[in-house]
Amino acid sequence: MDSRNHSLADFNKVEDADIMQRARLFKEFSDDLVEKRHAQYRRVSLDGSAPVMKVKDQYTGEVREMVYLASNDYLNLTKHPRTIAAGKAALEKYGSGAGSVPLLGGTLDLHIELEQKVAKFKGCESAIIYTSGFGSNCGTLLSMLGENDIAILDMLVHASIIDGCKNTNQKFFRHNDMSSLEHVLSKVKDKYRTKLIVVDGVYSMDGDIAQLDRIVELARAYGAYVMVDEAHASGVIGETGRGTPQHFNIEGKVDIVAGTFSKALGAVGGFIAAKGELVELLHFYSRPYMFSTAMTPQSAGSLIAAMEVIEDEPQLREDLWRNITYFRENLLNLGFNLGNSQTAIFPIIIGDDLKVKEISRRLHEMDIYVNPVVYPAVPKKLARIRMSIMSAHTKEHLDKALNALEIVGKEYNII
Template sequence: MKKNFHDFFIESKRNDIFANLDAFYEYLEEAKSTKEYAYRRTLASATSSTVVVEGAGEMIMLGSNNYLDLAANTKVVNAAQAALAKYGNGSGSVALLGGTFDLHRKLETKIATFYSRELAAIFPTGFSTNIGTISSLICSNDLLLLDTYSHASLIEGTKLTRATVKFFKHNDMEHLEKLLIKLRSQYDGVLIVTDGIFSMDGDICPLDKLIALKQKYNARLMIDEAHAIGIVGDHGRGTEEYFHLTGAVDIITGTLSKAPGGIGGYVVGSKKLVEYIRHFASSYIFSTSLPPAVVGGLIEVFNILENDLSHKEKLDYNKQLFTARLRELGFNIGQTISAIVPIIIGDEEKTKLMARELAEEKIFCSAVVFPAVSKTQSRLRISLMCSHSEKQLLKVLSALELIGKKYGVIV
């Protein structure tokens, strides 16, 4: 019997697109019955430092991207409720036709100002932002250069183009430059694409070096700030602020579903760039605009991001406390500087068992395996929040120490 997701992921000859369904469903049901399946756990409360899980009770939440705990913030909820009462539940149309409310324009202005840019456009999701932005700008005789750890939405966006796509080794600027030297003269335009903060490793791209290369070889640079907004930089304004290079990136995209605690995505840049994307990105043109309640809440989120650093400061404290102790214990957490803390195990079954034992200790932690990461990079992916107490984090660290030693991950 097949034992892992990747056993079903491998392409094979078949005469029916449903050929794998029966075997996968059998595997899934068996995994659920033996409690090996740890996905789609049902939450019965708002996500904060703790969460109520059906069948498990209250757990310490380490699996949410709600880093600044703004999803259920009282001011944000009140703003969302006010927008719901005034505008109703849905927008009713795509943004270009009848779905742009005054709230949408206000949020776009907030986001553009946050990044010191002329204009922003908001999309239904971060995923649709990236695929729409890339596919609207790239032509067949262009070259796309992506970091190998780029988010799936960036990679999928390249597949919607007819351009040449090449990958450079993760954060390896020497490899990127070799590709530019070899290929630049063969193409009309070049777009370098990367995450600001990488979603599975929590490390940051070398923006200063990327800027130097894009200028040297007459290329453009696109950065996805999904996991950077609100988290990195002195004021949480992302990778540019972290490197003191505000305004240097050609295209910035991001999501409103991580630190901002809502849903949606955005692209910011010059007026000419954003208006072009708005009118040529199919994922924008043909998608109903964000619901007013979500937009109302997000406007208040940006008020908080602009004026209140207390959430970020508490998160910074938690990051330092937690990562320093993990390194002392001997865990491999890579080069993370963010709220994402990977505990790299390298063995899929061991990773799942460790996540299950953490769950038994009332700790909600995600096991990340192939195809989300390579088969040798299975890991526990921990997401820290500003609202985690020191007591909660120390409990998690104690549990990780015991379980890590049990499975030989640390000594």
């Protein structure tokens, strides 16, 4: 099979093929991706998230030291001495697992401490923590919205939100377009019991920021609630890193603040911060919380330390923003199309799947680690290279990436 003539969408459902036949067909596709060196997925790291990462080359087996432009570990807290020490201490004290689900014995004092810190950080009454951000969004939405309700979604919200809205009515509005949102709100006005607008604070593939202040105003005008997913905003935007509500000076005005612990906070897990009574409802109705073992003590310990570091060491966020400004200005000067990116996520919009795959292969060979994002993850005409940067990248790291990007940009006529 020639993978250039196919995309992942072709193997989502294959007419008349049972699951094993479908898997066989997909294997032909993925083998051809490897053959063409277009398979930049599941590259194996030998030392974990870092500005320069050791990667075992999937094609040659050699170890490459790559400038890593694909981490969500924006503040490098995965390797901060305080997060490591706190994780180790929690591991020593509580052991390697929580032992049970949170409602039936798995809740540790560390979990309560983390929940309280999250609630304070997000300016909400209370918070609930989960072992994954995906489960947190999905489980919360599934437990809140049913057939008499409606989710009003920005068309670029994360997959965990889309999956969480499977049991309810859904309407999409054009990305970050307030007149489109208002149009949808006016259409659904008195028709549903709960109307919940759900947006990402910072969009994961585009790096732009939701117009949350306007969204909250429109929600109030039309009797809707607002949920914002702060996955890529927490620790990154807002004066002290508290995210999108702080960025717009509307802390405490968003009904449901969701987020992950897996990005700037450097570990794993998710959270929902909201009114105490809603959090209490989620304890008993959100299935990924009720039926899944509580977060590991080590993660909880590291995360408590991570939240303290964000507060105590604003320098990390300043370093990140210095890097964002430098990288952005240079990419724009070179002539790359960065869409509406405003944060640490940089899409280079190319609009041709094959070019995107070829460019990421070339960058891999030049020891620059980026992610190709092609159809169906994004529409065909918006195929892109996605990059993200960290506070610990040095000017030398960024210059090495910029030089390589300039070379491939010229080779493939995109600048």
